Amino acid sequence: MPQGLITIRGVVQGVGFRPFVYAEAVRLGLRGTVKNLGSEVEVRAAGERFDELVASLRRGPPLARIDSVDVSALDGPVPGGFAILPSAEGARTGLIPPDVATCDRCLSDIEDPASRYFGYWATSCVDCGPRYSIILDLPYDRPRTSMDAFPLCGGCRAEFTDPGSRRHHAQTIACPGCGPHLALYDADGRAIRTENPIAETAALLDQERIVAIKGIGGFHIACVEEAAVRLKERLGRHEQPFAVMARSDQIEAMAVLSDVDRAALRSMERPIVVLEKRDPTAHAALSNLHTIGVMLPYTGIHHLLFERLAHPILVMTSANSPGYPMVTGLDRAFAALAGVADFYLAHDRRIMNRCDDSVVRGGHLIRLSRGYAPLRTAIDLGPSCILGVGPELSANATIYRDGHAVTSPHVGNVRNPETLAYLVETIGKLGDWLGARYDAVAHDLHPQFL
Numbered sequence: 493m494p495q496g497l498i499t500i501r502g503v504v505q506g507v508g509f510r511p512f513v514y515a516e517a518v519r520l521g522l523r524g525t526v527k528n529l530g531s532e533v534e535v536r537a538a539g540e541r542f543d544e545l546v547a548s549l550r551r552g553p554p555l556a557r558i559d560s561v562d563v564s565a566l567d568g569p570v571p572g573g574f575a576i577l578p579s580a581e582g583a584r585t586g587l588i589p590p591d592v593a594t595c596d597r598c599l600s601d602i603e604d605p606a607s608r609y610f611g612y613w614a615t616s617c618v619d620c621g622p623r624y625s626i627i628l629d630l631p632y633d634r635p636r637t638s639m640d641a642f643p644l645c646g647g648c649r650a651e652f653t654d655p656g657s658r659r660h661h662a663q664t665i666a667c668p669g670c671g672p673h674l675a676l677y678d679a680d681g682r683a684i685r686t687e688n689p690i691a692e693t694a695a696l697l698d699q700e701r702i703v704a705i706k707g708i709g710g711f712h713i714a715c716v717e718e719a720a721v722r723l724k725e726r727l728g729r730h731e732q733p734f735a736v737m738a739r740s741d742q743i744e745a746m747a748v749l750s751d752v753d754r755a756a757l758r759s760m761e762r763p764i765v766v767l768e769k770r771d772p773t774a775h776a777a778l779s780n781l782h783t784i785g786v787m788l789p790y791t792g793i794h795h796l797l798f799e800r801l802a803h804p805i806l807v808m809t810s811a812n813s814p815g816y817p818m819v820t821g822l823d824r825a826f827a828a829l830a831g832v833a834d835f836y837l838a839h840d841r842r843i844m845n846r847c848d849d850s851v852v853r854g855g856h857l858i859r860l861s862r863g864y865a866p867l868r869t870a871i872d873l874g875p876s877c878i879l880g881v882g883p884e885l886s887a888n889a890t891i892y893r894d895g896h897a898v899t900s901p902h903v904g905n906v907r908n909p910e911t912l913a914y915l916v917e918t919i920g921k922l923g924d925w926l927g928a929r930y931d932a933v934a935h936d937l938h939p940q941f942l
């Protein structure tokens with residue numbers, strides 16, 4: 493009977509790879525095991541349709557990015573049945589997948605009164621939800637993410653262990669009973685008693701109040717168009733164009749879109765897309781340019797907010813000065829946004845890795861961050877391990893090792909000590925995850941580059 497040891501490399505953790513292998517193996521009648529090993533996935537399998545399994549592993553589940561599938565000989569017998577085994581330490585050649593938008597099936601769950609996820613903002617599955625922003629270390633398993641603070645309830649555990657569920661081994665699984673919660677705070681940091689913090693936030697926004705909202709990779713400052721001028725005054729940034737979040741019909745009414753723009757807007761990465769306004773003088777409070785940066789709702793919070801909001805457009809600007817790191821913690825938000833935000837809507841899932849919104853223009857990435865980063869590029873630069881950093885005013889870091897370059901999210905202007913510290917922290921984390929030992933550093937050649 494054909495059998496073998498299969499090693500899959502690439503972005504293969506946090507993408508539902510093990511449940512995918514399990515489902516395929518059961519479908520093909522194979523015996524064996526699958527586990528995360530370092531940053532790779534290792535499969536031991538035996539059965540008449542072994543070759544079909546290998547072929548389907550080369551395709552993988554939707555979020556996976558597969559570099560290689562190697563098959564080698566397997567000594568000894570393979571036990572009966574098929575099992576997902578606990579993760580083990582091993583080679584670190586791959587990387588963590590980025591944070592992606594809530595998928596359509598999870599959105600249906602959120603909108604379904606019969607679902608146990610009805611109205612729950614942190615609903616996710618193996619195909620969607622936070623990843624990079626919650627990870628402490630590899631291999632990607634719940635105990636090494638900030639979801640470790642939320643032990644699974646019986647219902648979530650049942651889905652987590654059910655091979656027929658799309659939340660089988662979904663490390664971010666959570667429900668209103670056991671998962672993270674939202675709370676609303678006033679400008680002085682006092683919690684506001686409310687049954688539904690999102691509905692309350694929508695009402696406050698409709699009343700033209702300014703609300704800081706904790707998202708996937710940091711805080712945004714949100715307000716309706718009528719409050720945008722007041723927000724600029726409070727920020728002391730009168731000329732700064734704001735990125736906005738809106739429903740797609742509103743975006744079509746406001747700006748000219750190509751098919752490439754539409755595809756970027758609706759992609760699972762959900763970047764800010766820079767578009768030409770239909771009327772260059774319209775929406776001047778949002779942007780005094782002929783262009784405007786727009787994005788669609790991409791988290792459960794956004795979708796639930798827009799369900800309740802009477803206004804069609806929200807300013808959704810990062811809660812930081814341009815070039816500075818995005819604010820991620822609630823206490824930091826209270827301090828940094830004093831005098832700016834009237835209210836704070838925050839959840840209790842810790843952001844381990846900051847990640848600002850990405851920006852796309854004309855189909856090209858002009859700021860690489862949430863949804864895309866860490867970005868893994870196959871490229872052969874030889875046997876050396878190389879760290880790349882720069883440019884000074886808009887820095888990020890890239891680590892090259894063993895045929896792959898991994899690029900960090902956008903970091904910012906590293907002339908600011910705070911942003912420089914964030915760059916150093918980002919390099920430290922990515923370097924650890926990749927097991928990097930640098931032979932060379934490539935950097936901005938500007939004589940004053942730090």
Ligand SMILES: [Zn+2]
Nearest residue numbers: 595598617620
């Ligand atoms: Zn989903």
Ligand SMILES: [Zn+2]
Nearest residue numbers: 645648667670
């Ligand atoms: Zn639960």
